[in-house]
Each structure stands twice: as structure tokens, then as C-alpha cells.
Amino acid sequence: KAGVTQTPRYLIKTRGQQVTLSCSPISGHRSVSWYQQTPGQGLQFLFEYFSETQRNKGNFPGRFSGRQFSNSRSEMNVSTLELGDSALYLCASSPGAGGWFFGPGTRLTVL
Amino acid sequence: AQSVTQPDIHITVSEGASLELRCNYSYGATPYLFWYVQSPGQGLQLLLKYFSGDTLVQGIKGFEAEFKRSQSSFNLRKPSVHWSDAAEYFCAVGAPSGGSNYKLTFGKGTLLTVNP
Numbered sequence: 001k002a003g004v005t006q007t008p009r010y011l012i013k014t015r016g017q018q019v020t021l022s023c024s025p026i027s028g029h030r031s032v033s034w035y036q037q038t039p040g041q042g043l044q045f046l047f048e049y050f051s052e053t054q055r056n057k058g059n060f061p062g063r064f065s066g067r068q069f070s071n072s073r074s075e076m077n078v079s080t081l082e083l084g085d086s087a088l089y090l091c092a093s094s095p096g097a098g099g100w101f102f103g104p105g106t107r108l109t110v111l
Numbered sequence: 112a113q114s115v116t117q118p119d120i121h122i123t124v125s126e127g128a129s130l131e132l133r134c135n136y137s138y139g140a141t142p143y144l145f146w147y148v149q150s151p152g153q154g155l156q157l158l159l160k161y162f163s164g165d166t167l168v169q170g171i172k173g174f175e176a177e178f179k180r181s182q183s184s185f186n187l188r189k190p191s192v193h194w195s196d197a198a199e200y201f202c203a204v205g206a207p208s209g210g211s212n213y214k215l216t217f218g219k220g221t222l223l224t225v226n227p
Contacts, residue, residue, distance in 0.1 A: 004154075035217075042218075042219045050212065055212070056214050090155065096212060102156070104154040105154050
């Protein structure tokens with residue numbers, strides 16, 4: 001089976017812009033979650049989706065949003081980008097209780 | 112709320128030496144525990160997980176971890192380290208988030224350097 005794929009792998013944006021990141025889960029996985037990784041804060045949970053419904057949300061401002069489509073693919077959006085949003089954004093998918101499987105991440109740089 | 116502490120930010124070992132990475136967690140119920148490894152520029156790879164049962168868990172790449180409830184610990188071990196094990200290691204605890212799934216809370220990570 002193919003692993004979790006994320007596009008794009010690298011992205012450079014300027015402050016004030018918005019960005020959309022995409023995640024395709026492992027085939028058959030209906031749960032998708034997103035994490036932000038920075039050197040200072042480490043890995044922080046953003047949100048989790050199951051069957052197009054957001055089940056959990058981390059402590060991030062409303063500028064961070066996400067959604068899941070009927071084919072389980074997911075997108076996350078960050079509006080009005082700030083310098084502090086520069087990070088590696090990781091997507092993970094899960095079949096249920098078997099564990100979360102992570103993609104390679106999207107490296108976002110905000111200038 | 113759950114939390115994870117990895118006391119060692121950076122560990123250096125010689126190739127062939129044994130390894131133990133420490134992880135302590137705080138969680139009110141029986142935890143789901145995980146170890147992940149991240150190579151530079153890569154995502155996270157699951158090494159092993161503990162849900163219940165046998166407290167000694169075997170994982171991939173020759174790693175194992177032992178769950179000790181009395182010490183709230185889930186330390187990762189490997190008897191003989193290879194140069195390719197150099198990476199950052201993350202311990203995580205899972206809290207139920209609905210259905211059969213759970214939200215992961217990660218420790219800050221331990222960077223492993225392997226000397227030839």
C-alpha cells in the first residue's frame with residue numbers, strides 16, 4: 001500500500017497570504033489528523049477528522065482550518081499567514097486503533 | 112490533560128553500544144503509548160506501540176520498549192545501535208478522541224547521535 005502523501009512538500013509564502021495543504025491518507029484509512037512541528041514548540045496537534053467530521057481540535061487560532069472529503073483526503077488552510085506559522089506540517093492517517101501513520105510533511109516558510 | 116517528558120534532549124552512543132531512551136508520561140487512565148522516529152527532513156515512522164497486555168513490546172528495527180505503570184515510564188531500548196539509527200526519537204501518549212481513535216501528545220524528542 002502507498003503511504004500517506006502530502007502536497008506540496010515545500011512552500012514559500014509571504015505574511016498575510018493564505019495557504020492550502022493537501023493530504024491523501026493510506027487507502028482504507030478514514031481518520032486523518034494534522035500536526036504542526038516547530039523547533040520551539042515541538043509537535044502540536046491541530047485537528048482530527050473522521051468521515052468528513054472534525055472530531056477534535058487543538059489550541060490554534062481560527063486562522064487554521066481543515067476539512068475532509070468523502071474519499072478521506074484532507075486539506076488544511078491557514079489564512080493571514082504570520083512568520084510564526086513557518087513549520088513542518090504533518091498529516092497522519094489511521095485505520096482506527098492500529099496507530100497513526102505519518103506522511104513526509106509539508107515545509108512551510110513564511111517570509 | 113496528558114503530557115510526555117523525554118528528559119534527554121541529546122544522547123551520543125558508539126556504534127554497537129546499547130541504547131535506552133527515557134520517556135515518562137502523565138495520563139489519568141490506562142495510556143496508549145508510542146515511539147516514533149524521525150530522520151532529517153522526513154515524517155514520523157512508528158517504531159512500536161503499547162495498548163494493553165504484555166508490558167514488553169517489540170517493534171521494528173530491533174527496538175523494544177517496556178511499559179512500567181508504577182513509574183509512569185515507557186523507555187525505548189536497543190541492544191546494539193547501528194549508525195543508521197541516528198535520528199530524533201519521539202515518545203507519545205494517546206488520549207481517546209472519539210470512536211476507536213485517539214489524539215497524540217508528543218514529548219519534545221531525543222536526538223540520537225551515533226559515533227563510528
